[in-house]
Amino acid sequence: MHTSFHRYNPMIRKLESIFKLTEDERQALENLPMQVAVIKDDQDIVREGDCPSRSCLILSGFTATYKITAGGKRQIVAFGIAGDIPDLQSLHLKVLDISLTTLTPCQVGFITHEALRDICTRYPRIAAAFWRETLVEGAIFREWVTNVGRREGYNRMAHMLCELLVRLRVVGLAEDHTCDLPITQSEFADALGVTTVHVNRVLQQLRADGLIKLKGDRLNIPDWDRLKEAGEFDPAYLHLENNQAAA
Numbered sequence: 001m002h003t004s005f006h007r008y009n010p011m012i013r014k015l016e017s018i019f020k021l022t023e024d025e026r027q028a029l030e031n032l033p034m035q036v037a038v039i040k041d042d043q044d045i046v047r048e049g050d051c052p053s054r055s056c057l058i059l060s061g062f063t064a065t066y067k068i069t070a071g072g073k074r075q076i077v078a079f080g081i082a083g084d085i086p087d088l089q090s091l092h093l094k095v096l097d098i099s100l101t102t103l104t105p106c107q108v109g110f111i112t113h114e115a116l117r118d119i120c121t122r123y124p125r126i127a128a129a130f131w132r133e134t135l136v137e138g139a140i141f142r143e144w145v146t147n148v149g150r151r152e153g154y155n156r157m158a159h160m161l162c163e164l165l166v167r168l169r170v171v172g173l174a175e176d177h178t179c180d181l182p183i184t185q186s187e188f189a190d191a192l193g194v195t196t197v198h199v200n201r202v203l204q205q206l207r208a209d210g211l212i213k214l215k216g217d218r219l220n221i222p223d224w225d226r227l228k229e230a231g232e233f234d235p236a237y238l239h240l241e242n243n244q245a246a247a
Helices: 010-018 023-030 113-122 124-150 153-170 185-192 196-208 224-231
Strands: 002-004 033-039 044-046 054-060 063-068 074-080 099-102 106-112 178-180 213-215 218-220
Touching (some): 010 153, 033 054, 054 113, 074 124, 106 113, 124 153, 153 196, 153 224, 185 196
Antiparallel strands (some): 002 033, 044 099, 063 099
């Protein structure tokens, strides 16, 4: 069943964090037809080698974009949250070079490439907004490469927690310096290029240093400035229109 997502639309909020939309453009995005589905956790949405005819908008939940080595090891190269379209590149790249999986139960909206091409033709500024979004994703990838390649485990984790909090705040899913973060230590390990044991040790140290509080899936950052310093976190690479989200 195809529907338009007229209520809270995280895609619009996400795009507006990096690009100012007009009322007509907002309305066109709200009317974009999509097939809404609920997907259980730990389910692949698309796989490397697929040639999809639609892209996936995350409406709720967390996803991971990943690659698998020949030896079967997984490297997570991006976390997806509400408002993200993690496989938007499939609109122009015929064959996917990544896989996308759910980390939690997710509500997703599948949008056909035909509908996306149509809205981009009718609203060139929306096409520019999507282009800007993919450029920001590229900037995030570069920051992740630097994080994994050149920072120590403690600093890597601090940086990643800072980024996730800011991104969640942009789409209204974080209050001040508190958010739900249902990402497991194993998943963090796959993203940071370390072992699960090392992730546990680093989180314990961040707690002991008073930089974070973790209760179940609830993250609280009591000292934002010190966590940013520990992670060498500068939100400039997120290219936000309103820098309040990163404060």
